[in-house]
Amino acid sequence: MLAQAGFEVDLLELSHLADEPWKVIHPCKACVSTSMPLCHWPCSCYPNHAMGQTNDWMAELYPRWVAAHGVFVLCPVHWYQAPASLKLMIDRLVCADGGNPDPTTTRGKDPAAAKAIELAGWPYPRHLAGRAFAVLAHGDSQGHEGVREALTEWLSSIGMIQAGASAVVDTLIGYWEPYATSHDKLDAEPEIFILVENAAKSLVNMVRAIRSGAYRAPDAGLRNPRQK
Secondary structure, three states: OOOOOOOOOOOOOHHHHHOOOOOEOOOOOOHHHOOHHHOEOOOOOOOEHHHOEOOEOHHHHHHHHHHOOEEEEEEEOEOOEOOHHHHHHHHHHHHHEOOEOOHHHHOOOOHHHHHHHHHOOOOOOEOOOOOEEEEEEEEOOOOHHHHHHHHHHHHHHOOOEEOOHHHEEEEEOOOOOOHHHHHHHHHOOHHHHHHHHHHHHHHHHHHHHHHHOOOOOOOOOOOOOOOO
């Protein structure tokens, strides 16, 4: 995409998990299933030196999510699902949707203290709300629609804002054709590149609207009666 004035791109390649042995995203420990305030924002479960769980890449990724005004998730389909590397990051971002920004209130990881806080009235803060997003999922046979829908629902559920209809795309690159020629097939379909560019431009326009202060969500000020 062409450079846009006032924007800086931070490219996050999750595929590096496969070829950089000291780069790791450890799995979510599901603290939230015990009590929401037990799930800290950002996650405090790692490093756990006693278990040899170090080099957690999420320590770097949380600040990058916070700094982003807009996020474009572009991924292939792996067996009807998002790639494992992306799913690891998504699971560790559960703390963005209601997580506790003050671990001292739960005395670290005290389940009883966390439950008492939640039952006394927890606001379930959305730490990434108000940012814009775009999504593109691509496959070669099936599953692309489900991945696009799942990613869009996830980002919307944590309070992020879809950048219009053009910002969410699912598409096929070839159809039941050999993997060996998939790159040639992509090069032969310029409309896919236009779809990507349109999604990116929609994201830029949404970020501009949010930054201007003129944008107001249609449901702003409404309270969801079904908090977690």
